[in-house]
Amino acid sequence: MTLDHRDHILLRQLQVDSRISNADLAEMAGMSPSACWRRVKALEEVGIIDRYGAIVNPQAAGFQFQAIVHVQLARHSEDDLSSFIRAVETRREVVECYATTGQSDYQMRVLCADLDAYNAFLETFLFRLPAVASAQTNVVLREIKRNTGIGF
Structure with a gap:
């Protein structure tokens, strides 16, 4: 179309x-x-309009911690990749995840109530995934631009 x-x-x-x-x-x-x-x-x-939804303000909804997490995998077998993706899809903290080129294999945007909740996310989930070799966290200090739409 x-x-x-x-x-x-x-x-x-x-x-x-x-x-x-x-x-x-x-x-x-x-x-x-x-x-x-x-x-x-x-x-x-035709799928140009994928879905409809509400745009929620994370801070107003109680998510005071936001980070961009750069994940490197130790193993890249089909089973490990599928297992990693399925696990990430189940976590409500992960609001976006992208397979990327460069030093990291995946980039995730993660929202949590606070730093303690993020630490629990790392310790009880991310670092327990067998395929994960490392994760680097960039804490979001301030939102400069957040646009959910595509410019036409």
Whole structure:
């Protein structure tokens, strides 16, 4: 599916407020409500719109500790990689995880209530995974930019 100007308007606005009414969204895009509804459904069906959700402020929700964790694996067998990925997917503290190039194999964004909770996460989970060789923590001191949307 090739995105046009109207698709960009729809996607930009839905990223700002996914609870906007179809009528208001249609008006912003210069479309009829029925055409707007069909276009949004098409964007959902092809996977451009992946899902809808609320954006939660971590600090207001009680997560006072945030870190970027650089993980190096000791072993890279298919079983070890699958086991590591499955384990990470189960942990609520890990809000993002990326396989990356460079010195680290994975980069994770981790949220915890405080430093003690993060230490427990390391000791009882991450360092117990057989494939993990090391982890380097960069504590987030201040958020400069947090944008969940894609610019159109």
